[in-house]
Amino acid sequence: MTDLRSQNGLSRRGLLKGATALGAAGLILSASVRRAMAEPKRGGILRVAFASGNTTDSLDPATWDSQFVQCFNVARNATLTEIASDGSLVGEIAESWEASADAATWTLKIRSGVTFHSGKTLTADDVVASLNYHRGEESKSAAKPLVDPITDIKAEGDTVVVTLSGGNADFPFIVADYHLVILPSSEGKIDPMTTDGCGAYVLDSFEPGVSVKMSRNPNYWKTDRGWFDGIEALAIVDSAARQNALITGEVDVIDSVDLNTVTLLQRAPGLVILPVAGNQHYVFVMDTRATPFSDNNVRQALKYGIDRQELVDKILQGYGSIGNDIPMGAQQPYYNTELEQKTYDPDKAKFYLKEAGMDSLSVQLSVADSAFAGAVDAGVLYSERAAAAGINIEVVREPSDGYWDNVWMKKPFCASYWGGRPTPDLMFSTAYSGGAPWNESFWDNARFNELLIAARSELDDDKRRAMYWEMQDLLANQGGTVIPMFASYVMAHTDKVGVPEVVGANQGMDGLRAFERWWFV
Amino acid sequence: MKDTNPAKPVLLTLRDIHIEGRSEETWSPIIKGVDLTLHKGEVLGLIGESGAGKSTLGLAAMGFTRDGCRISGGTIDFDGIDLRAATEAQRRGLRGKRIAYVAQSAAASFNPAHKLIDQYSEAPVQHGVMSRAEAERDAVELYRRMRLPNPEEIGFRYPHQVSGGQLQRAMTAMAMACRPDLIIFDEPTTALDVTTQIEVLAAIRDIVAQFDTAAIYITHDLAVVAQMADRIKVLLRGDEVEEADTRTMLAAPKEDYTKTLWAVRSYARPVQPPVAKGTTPVVSVRNVTAGYGAADILKDISFDIHKRRTVAVVGESGSGKSTAARVITGLLPPRRGAILFDGAPLPADYRQRSRDQLRQAQMIYQMADTALNPKLRLRELIGRPAQMYLGLNGKALTDRIRDLLHLIELEPDKFIDRLPSELSGGQKQRIGIARALAAEPKFIICDEVTSALDQLVAEGILKLLDRLQSEFDLAYMFITHDLATVRSIADEVVVMQNGKVVEKGPKLEMFEPPHDPYTELLLSSVPEMDPDWLTKLLRERAAKAGKG
Amino acid sequence: MTILINLFWIAVAIAVALGAGWLFRAATIALTRGATARMLRTAPLTAGFGMLVILIYVVVALFAPLIAPYAEREVVGAQFLPWDATHLLGTDNLGRDMLTRLIYGARNTVGIAFATTALAFTMGSILGLLAATVGGWLDQILSRIVDILMAIPSLIFSLLLLTIFGTSVTTLILVIATIDSTRVFRLARSVALNIVVMDYIEAARLRGEGLWRLITREILPNALAPLVAEFGLRFCFVFLAISALSFLGVGIQPPTADWGSMVRENAALITFGDVTPLLPAGAIALLTVAVNFVVDWMLHRASGLKE
Amino acid sequence: MSVIWTMIAKRLGLGVLTLFVISVIIFGATELLPGDLAQNILGQSATPETVAAFRKELGLDLPAYTRYFNWLFGALQGDFGTSLANKRPIADLIATRLGNTLFLALYAAAISVPLSLLLGILAALYRNSIFDRTVNAMALSSISFPEFFVAYILIFVLAQSGLFPSMSRMDATVGFGEALYRTFLPALTLTLVVTAHMMRMTRAAIINLLASPYIEMARLKGMKPMRVILKHALPNALAPIITVVALNLAYLVTGVVVVEVVFVYPGLGQLMVDSVSKRDFPVVQAVALIFAAAYVLLNLTADVLSTLSNPRLIHRK
Numbered sequence A: 001m002t003d004l005r006s007q008n009g010l011s012r013r014g015l016l017k018g019a020t021a022l023g024a025a026g027l028i029l030s031a032s033v034r035r036a037m038a039e040p041k042r043g044g045i046l047r048v049a050f051a052s053g054n055t056t057d058s059l060d061p062a063t064w065d066s067q068f069v070q071c072f073n074v075a076r077n078a079t080l081t082e083i084a085s086d087g088s089l090v091g092e093i094a095e096s097w098e099a100s101a102d103a104a105t106w107t108l109k110i111r112s113g114v115t116f117h118s119g120k121t122l123t124a125d126d127v128v129a130s131l132n133y134h135r136g137e138e139s140k141s142a143a144k145p146l147v148d149p150i151t152d153i154k155a156e157g158d159t160v161v162v163t164l165s166g167g168n169a170d171f172p173f174i175v176a177d178y179h180l181v182i183l184p185s186s187e188g189k190i191d192p193m194t195t196d197g198c199g200a201y202v203l204d205s206f207e208p209g210v211s212v213k214m215s216r217n218p219n220y221w222k223t224d225r226g227w228f229d230g231i232e233a234l235a236i237v238d239s240a241a242r243q244n245a246l247i248t249g250e251v252d253v254i255d256s257v258d259l260n261t262v263t264l265l266q267r268a269p270g271l272v273i274l275p276v277a278g279n280q281h282y283v284f285v286m287d288t289r290a291t292p293f294s295d296n297n298v299r300q301a302l303k304y305g306i307d308r309q310e311l312v313d314k315i316l317q318g319y320g321s322i323g324n325d326i327p328m329g330a331q332q333p334y335y336n337t338e339l340e341q342k343t344y345d346p347d348k349a350k351f352y353l354k355e356a357g358m359d360s361l362s363v364q365l366s367v368a369d370s371a372f373a374g375a376v377d378a379g380v381l382y383s384e385r386a387a388a389a390g391i392n393i394e395v396v397r398e399p400s401d402g403y404w405d406n407v408w409m410k411k412p413f414c415a416s417y418w419g420g421r422p423t424p425d426l427m428f429s430t431a432y433s434g435g436a437p438w439n440e441s442f443w444d445n446a447r448f449n450e451l452l453i454a455a456r457s458e459l460d461d462d463k464r465r466a467m468y469w470e471m472q473d474l475l476a477n478q479g480g481t482v483i484p485m486f487a488s489y490v491m492a493h494t495d496k497v498g499v500p501e502v503v504g505a506n507q508g509m510d511g512l513r514a515f516e517r518w519w520f521v
Numbered sequence B: 001m002k003d004t005n006p007a008k009p010v011l012l013t014l015r016d017i018h019i020e021g022r023s024e025e026t027w028s029p030i031i032k033g034v035d036l037t038l039h040k041g042e043v044l045g046l047i048g049e050s051g052a053g054k055s056t057l058g059l060a061a062m063g064f065t066r067d068g069c070r071i072s073g074g075t076i077d078f079d080g081i082d083l084r085a086a087t088e089a090q091r092r093g094l095r096g097k098r099i100a101y102v103a104q105s106a107a108a109s110f111n112p113a114h115k116l117i118d119q120y121s122e123a124p125v126q127h128g129v130m131s132r133a134e135a136e137r138d139a140v141e142l143y144r145r146m147r148l149p150n151p152e153e154i155g156f157r158y159p160h161q162v163s164g165g166q167l168q169r170a171m172t173a174m175a176m177a178c179r180p181d182l183i184i185f186d187e188p189t190t191a192l193d194v195t196t197q198i199e200v201l202a203a204i205r206d207i208v209a210q211f212d213t214a215a216i217y218i219t220h221d222l223a224v225v226a227q228m229a230d231r232i233k234v235l236l237r238g239d240e241v242e243e244a245d246t247r248t249m250l251a252a253p254k255e256d257y258t259k260t261l262w263a264v265r266s267y268a269r270p271v272q273p274p275v276a277k278g279t280t281p282v283v284s285v286r287n288v289t290a291g292y293g294a295a296d297i298l299k300d301i302s303f304d305i306h307k308r309r310t311v312a313v314v315g316e317s318g319s320g321k322s323t324a325a326r327v328i329t330g331l332l333p334p335r336r337g338a339i340l341f342d343g344a345p346l347p348a349d350y351r352q353r354s355r356d357q358l359r360q361a362q363m364i365y366q367m368a369d370t371a372l373n374p375k376l377r378l379r380e381l382i383g384r385p386a387q388m389y390l391g392l393n394g395k396a397l398t399d400r401i402r403d404l405l406h407l408i409e410l411e412p413d414k415f416i417d418r419l420p421s422e423l424s425g426g427q428k429q430r431i432g433i434a435r436a437l438a439a440e441p442k443f444i445i446c447d448e449v450t451s452a453l454d455q456l457v458a459e460g461i462l463k464l465l466d467r468l469q470s471e472f473d474l475a476y477m478f479i480t481h482d483l484a485t486v487r488s489i490a491d492e493v494v495v496m497q498n499g500k501v502v503e504k505g506p507k508l509e510m511f512e513p514p515h516d517p518y519t520e521l522l523l524s525s526v527p528e529m530d531p532d533w534l535t536k537l538l539r540e541r542a543a544k545a546g547k548g
Numbered sequence C: 001m002t003i004l005i006n007l008f009w010i011a012v013a014i015a016v017a018l019g020a021g022w023l024f025r026a027a028t029i030a031l032t033r034g035a036t037a038r039m040l041r042t043a044p045l046t047a048g049f050g051m052l053v054i055l056i057y058v059v060v061a062l063f064a065p066l067i068a069p070y071a072e073r074e075v076v077g078a079q080f081l082p083w084d085a086t087h088l089l090g091t092d093n094l095g096r097d098m099l100t101r102l103i104y105g106a107r108n109t110v111g112i113a114f115a116t117t118a119l120a121f122t123m124g125s126i127l128g129l130l131a132a133t134v135g136g137w138l139d140q141i142l143s144r145i146v147d148i149l150m151a152i153p154s155l156i157f158s159l160l161l162l163t164i165f166g167t168s169v170t171t172l173i174l175v176i177a178t179i180d181s182t183r184v185f186r187l188a189r190s191v192a193l194n195i196v197v198m199d200y201i202e203a204a205r206l207r208g209e210g211l212w213r214l215i216t217r218e219i220l221p222n223a224l225a226p227l228v229a230e231f232g233l234r235f236c237f238v239f240l241a242i243s244a245l246s247f248l249g250v251g252i253q254p255p256t257a258d259w260g261s262m263v264r265e266n267a268a269l270i271t272f273g274d275v276t277p278l279l280p281a282g283a284i285a286l287l288t289v290a291v292n293f294v295v296d297w298m299l300h301r302a303s304g305l306k307e
Numbered sequence D: 001m002s003v004i005w006t007m008i009a010k011r012l013g014l015g016v017l018t019l020f021v022i023s024v025i026i027f028g029a030t031e032l033l034p035g036d037l038a039q040n041i042l043g044q045s046a047t048p049e050t051v052a053a054f055r056k057e058l059g060l061d062l063p064a065y066t067r068y069f070n071w072l073f074g075a076l077q078g079d080f081g082t083s084l085a086n087k088r089p090i091a092d093l094i095a096t097r098l099g100n101t102l103f104l105a106l107y108a109a110a111i112s113v114p115l116s117l118l119l120g121i122l123a124a125l126y127r128n129s130i131f132d133r134t135v136n137a138m139a140l141s142s143i144s145f146p147e148f149f150v151a152y153i154l155i156f157v158l159a160q161s162g163l164f165p166s167m168s169r170m171d172a173t174v175g176f177g178e179a180l181y182r183t184f185l186p187a188l189t190l191t192l193v194v195t196a197h198m199m200r201m202t203r204a205a206i207i208n209l210l211a212s213p214y215i216e217m218a219r220l221k222g223m224k225p226m227r228v229i230l231k232h233a234l235p236n237a238l239a240p241i242i243t244v245v246a247l248n249l250a251y252l253v254t255g256v257v258v259v260e261v262v263f264v265y266p267g268l269g270q271l272m273v274d275s276v277s278k279r280d281f282p283v284v285q286a287v288a289l290i291f292a293a294a295y296v297l298l299n300l301t302a303d304v305l306s307t308l309s310n311p312r313l314i315h316r317k
Helices: A014-018 A067-076 A126-133 A237-247 A259-266 A296-304 A308-314 A347-355 A375-391 A424-431 A445-459 A461-478 B054-060 B090-096 B116-126 B134-145 B164-176 B194-210 B222-228 B244-251 B254-264 B321-329 B355-360 B378-390 B394-407 B427-439 B455-471 B483-489 B515-523 B534-545 C002-031 C032-042 C045-062 C098-133 C136-151 C156-166 C169-194 C199-208 C211-247 C259-272 C276-302 D002-032 D039-040 D047-057 D066-076 D090-125 D131-145 D147-159 D177-180 D184-209 D212-221 D225-254 D257-262 D268-278 D281-308
Strands: A046-048 A081-083 A090-093 A096-100 A105-110 A152-158 A157-164 A201-207 A209-215 A228-234 A272-277 A281-286 A320-322 A362-365 A393-399 A412-419 A482-486 A487-493 B012-024 B026-039 B045-048 B069-078 B098-102 B180-186 B215-217 B233-234 B239-245 B284-288 B299-307 B310-314 B336-341 B360-365 B443-447 B473-480 B492-498 B500-506
Touching: A014 A096, A014 C276, A014 D257, A046 A067, A046 A237, A046 D268, A067 A201, A067 A209, A067 A228, A067 A487, A096 D177, A105 D066, A126 A157, A152 B355, A157 D257, A201 A228, A201 B394, A237 A487, A237 C259, A237 D147, A237 D257, A259 A487, A259 B054, A259 C259, A259 D147, A281 A296, A281 A375, A296 A347, A296 A362, A296 A375, A296 A461, A308 A320, A308 A375, A308 A482, A320 B427, A347 A375, A362 A375, A393 B336, A412 C199, A424 A445, A424 A461, A445 A461, A461 B180, B012 B054, B026 B215, B045 B054, B045 B483, B054 B180, B054 B215, B069 B215, B090 D177, B116 B134, B116 B164, B134 B194, B164 B180, B164 B194, B180 D184, B194 B222, B194 B515, B194 B534, B215 B222, B215 B534, B215 C199, B222 B244, B222 B534, B233 B254, B233 C098, B239 B244, B239 B254, B239 C098, B254 B455, B284 B321, B284 D281, B299 B310, B299 B473, B299 B500, B310 B321, B310 B483, B321 B360, B321 B378, B321 B443, B321 C045, B355 B360, B360 B427, B378 B394, B378 B427, B394 B427, B427 B455, B455 B483, B473 B483, B483 B492, B492 B515, B500 B515, B515 C045, C002 C032, C045 C098, C045 C276, C098 C169, C098 C199, C098 C211, C098 C276, C136 C169, C136 D002, C136 D281, C156 C169, C156 C211, C156 D002, C156 D257, C156 D268, C169 C211, C199 C211, C211 C259, C211 D131, C211 D147, C211 D257, C259 C276, C259 D147, C276 D131, C276 D184, D066 D281, D090 D131, D090 D225, D090 D268, D090 D281, D131 D184, D147 D184, D177 D184, D184 D225, D212 D225, D225 D281, D257 D268, D268 D281
Parallel strands: A046 A228, A362 A393, A362 A412, B045 B215, B045 B233, B098 B180, B180 B215, B310 B473, B310 B492, B360 B443, B443 B473
Antiparallel strands: A081 A090, A096 A105, A105 A157, A152 A157, A201 A209, A209 A228, A272 A487, A281 A412, A281 A482, A320 A482, B012 B026, B012 B069, B233 B239, B284 B299, B284 B336, B492 B500
């Protein structure tokens, strides 16, 4: 049943799979946000239609699972750090931060003069309480795994000291997560259902699954943010309805464009399609423990049996790029530029099949549009092309509802997606190292695992690069994941909306911060 | 055309009328060039068997044809208006206002959704003859003239709250509402019991005379038309047979067909010797009390039916005669009493009876239309009991079916694969008989088997039943309201009224006085061919009532 | 002006349709004999047209592989190609030939709809006739169950069931048929209630006929006309049900072509004035209208009302 | 009239029973759905302990029958509880949406019922004419298009030209006239969807009666065809028409989720579908019961009206 909102770029799996930054990751620096060329100005009510939004949505930060709630709650609140449009990390509530030598203890300086909408001044205690809400045995927060490594957290004047169970240079990235917003506390506890916040916009009304109305926070501490007088966000799950709302001028921005009709939408006057290339990639995963996928020749055959360019053309309408079976974008550091790009090659696929001792192969591919938008069609195209190599792929459409519970990591060959990770280490240890909880292909390569640990502690960049390149080679030629395409976030807005030159690509809607970053021309 | 009553001006003239009906794609003639002349204040009787085109012709006099019919030739002149040339709106203006219609079944022809008085006032108000208030006052007046009980109040009832005979009178009153020049009576008393029929006939005759209204009186009942009409026209399959003054027609019919019509009532089954004392009856109804819900419909009734004998159970609607049949067949288990078959008690519920017990007692229904599954061919309709009870199959079964068809005088080759819809009414009833015979029963209940049939056809059925009885030693229970049928076929008679047996005995005794008062009423209400019968009867009854 | 031109074309289309209907009727009359020909002669032009359309659909469905220019799932070119000589109706979002998809859609859609409706009618009418014939507690129980099932909104109910049982063609057919059969039950029961009071049923009961024969030989043939009429409508509703379900994310398995899903997949195009979704939708509408024209005529014949 | 009261009492009793059984069925079905609320809200990424903790907080760790009876006793005391997903009282959650759903249903009914009666009557009056066949073909075509497709066509034709809004957003500030304007397109969509059925039934019910002797009688009284139909046929055809109208009204209340989605109209259907997909069982129950109650009540009303329309049933001999 979630198909209604399957167009949503990020579903509930979004958190760990793609919450953090891309681009110049690893550099934990305070950097100023790049300003757009056009000068922003104040005024106007921004009306945004979201492809997500559910009647069961809640204000509780433990549960934010769709772009709709994430976006408006980020605009209502603030996190300790913020991933800037260019992918760098900047401070938000934390003015600055520093780590101990082993990166296991972090001291964050809390910005002074920040007040909540209620008038209460934001203190270090609020920060502690807000983070603690997601921690501990009793926590039911989706962000619990993020804050689990925190062993201790305490307020010391205007600083917060966080102790981790082990060194983690990426910790400031983690607290940029949208779940970890700072809410007012009393007696060390926050009220998760509060409507209060310290962000650019004050919540006026929230009707789950329908709409949100917000107005500008007059006391907002950032002077170069929050240009609109008010925000009206609507949940319009049906893509045709959403696009119609944009065409008929009933909304100014839509967060997700139906790629099937994007060419037609482009023709409408006064509209701008806003694609943002990111690290989001769509994949087909094989269970490497199961026959026939346990044979690497079969995996190779399936990698050569897919027409990547066709998928980019037909499923993404060109809004994306082809993948090379490695979960990293070409612009990321340590990307293996010398790895041969796999292309559609039925003969090679046949060759590998023969190597596996087969003349033909029949497999079932489980798909649903909740895996990613267009997954069913992508499966059909895959099946069609693979047939030329003697691979018979039977596409099984699974119910969208319950896909992640019943299909993903259960069926031996299925569709999935990843939002990407800022560093190879994070990406690989999340989804490719042996025994990792979301190692969806159950691939367990001794050499790969060894390199992963070695690279983490390797300080020589060249050696490190060599290791990461070898790991990518292993992944591409032995791994169980076919990564045919990287999908851009595709939004659309009217030409009345001003958008910065650089749009955040770590998540949709300008890294969820379109409300505060955008303006009316 | 002979003008029999030059004293009065002509009101309606039909010349060489042809009417066709559509069956599937083709048009076939229903009325084949009939002439008709009616003078003001005159009553013309139209008589004929079903299919003769009486109703079609009657309606044509209003310039009206039923759906699927069309007038294809001739002229209709009503008081100087050419009804065929007139526009539909003009014709509508006449209908209900100057020409009115009284239908066969008042119960079906009154709209169940409206009160009688609303329906009464409709024509006068819509035609602009009177205001609603005037119409209501007028209704009461006419209801009174039609001798309806509670004339002030009865109009405010819904049709279902009024009895059949009263409804028929209310309908006649309604037809009179605009004081039309002509009323078409289409079998107005056919659906009524004989005792009720008398009152309606009398009321109609009086009111037509009072307002000097001309009428066309359509019926298949000669005795009735004799009471009502000044002249009689006989129709046969859309053609006129002859037309004459009522008395002339009754006394001296010219045409053979008319003579056969007149002769119908002559058949009588030879008198059977009385049943020997001590013989076990085939069926014995013993002190049966039965009913639905709280009410008893049968109250302690008893009678016997013997082999080769016909017991006629006579009574008006509601007397319980059909309920008695249901008790015997086991459809309605009695509250008290029992049914004995060949001296042994039968289980009260048919579901408890053995297949052989079921086979022994068969039933023939009044409406062959509803008694024969319209989707089954005769082969199956007749063959099924033989197959079920006697285990016949294949050739043996086919032979048996053919024998049965022979028995009921239908040619097997022609009929065996027909559907009921491809049969005439009489043929259907014969199939009903064949189906009963196929079970090789000892006892057959005939429930009003002839009442839906034309007299000639009914006659044939009665003769057939009679012959079969002798041939197969059958016992018949003959349920009927028609005393003529009783006269022709019964050996014994059971008269029922309000669920009780008021009189029973051999037929001859029954038709001789002294009678039970109810039997007397029943007997005297049967119309006779004498044109003065109704007048005399009413006079006698009035005299009796005066004395009492 | 465009309206006038549209009206003109609509008029032309209707004239052509009726003409085709007339020719078809004339042809079938010439080819048949006796009762069938007589019956056909009574068919109005609309019914002739309806029968022609149904015949064409059946032929297309039966011989889809022979008629279709390409294979059902074959990707033949770029996506959304315009109509031209190679691809008469262009290509779809994956670059498959639209005409081919439509032709195979006929086979799958009509097949599934027929199976579903047939199943729904088998279940619904047997139970409905049984309830009416046996009466008493059986009738009470069945009627209450049906009442309860009907009180649950059908779309949401089928969604629930399909989520639980998965969306193979079989479950799809079973679920829609089950939900549809409640409607059939009600109709069958009410029709049969009027039949079981007939004398011939009483005669059959008194003869000692068993329940099965009573239902199949005595009652069913007489209840057929209204059931057939309902069949016509229900048949068409199956497409809609499949279409609505695919709107909510549970539908027929790809790459099987079916009109309901095809409408759904392409529906958004209509808001850009693109006529592509009208093709499968039109195919459904045409069949609906055709089936019901024929059904209307059969009902008309059965009712005996002459006009 | 006592006939009616007896019937109402009996039917209401049965209705309550029906509701009870439906609540069991819906509960059972939600239980059978794969996954549960905790997992759905927390997502795949949540660790098992997190899910377990959440489950415990929601009471999902209790056995199914305990949860069902807890809910049932609450509901019997008029307390439908709070949404498991967002902690809002279900009564609040439902109230405005129920209002919206009823508003749209009534709006669509106010257009479609008179329209279908009128068309049905005219089609019966001019039966087998060009008019009849055209109306019939149009009606059949309109029901053979899926609802969302009809909606898209209407949006294309009527919304993109700016005549009507393509979204039917509703909130407390919207006045009645404005609400009518905003919901015109969904109402029209629903009208197109339900009119055909009611119109065909009206036509059939009337034509069915035209062979009755009392219709012939009316014609023989010289009544105009329109009067024959309206005054003589229609009153007797009311029962089947009322039944089919009630069925369609029930559909308008319970079956419009697709239209709600397309027109972004905050009604109960969307709430139901969302809650099912999130396994928010108390909300699912509450909405299902409202739907079932609407169905039961509408059917009851139809039966009462049918009885009232039949003098034979209310005026005993």
